[in-house]
Amino acid sequence: MGIIEVTNIKVYAYHGCLSEETKIGSDYLVNVSVEADLTKAAASDNLKDTVDYVHINHIVKEEMAIASKLLEHVAERIIKRILLEINIVIEVSVAVSKVNPPIGGDVEKVTVILKSKRS
Numbered sequence: 001m002g003i004i005e006v007t008n009i010k011v012y013a014y015h016g017c018l019s020e021e022t023k024i025g026s027d028y029l030v031n032v033s034v035e036a037d038l039t040k041a042a043a044s045d046n047l048k049d050t051v052d053y054v055h056i057n058h059i060v061k062e063e064m065a066i067a068s069k070l071l072e073h074v075a076e077r078i079i080k081r082i083l084l085e086i087n088i089v090i091e092v093s094v095a096v097s098k099v100n101p102p103i104g105g106d107v108e109k110v111t112v113i114l115k116s117k118r119s
Helices: 019-024 039-044 053-064 071-085
Strands: 002-013 026-036 089-099 109-117
Touching: 002 053, 026 053, 026 071, 053 071, 071 089, 071 109
Parallel strands: none
Antiparallel strands: 002 026, 026 089, 089 109
């Protein structure tokens, strides 16, 4: 087994429950961690035998472009696509962070983390 992490994918998106958030948008950071059997890739040195992190980045960018009220909803969509499109993935964790959230305080970011395993 092995873990591949794609960290701090920077995205500008339009998520939130407030109408201003969906009009103005804000900065987000997305972190993805996947567990997979990387034994074959370690031996073959072939991209087809591993998790292509370019594919993960592509999924994140596409799903973040679809406006949602809740970060939980976005994270779940990312997880579902990873499990659907990347067969080698056994377990996935996705963290979606809204940078400088409009919550009336000095808060760096708010993060939602969801995890799922292939059934």
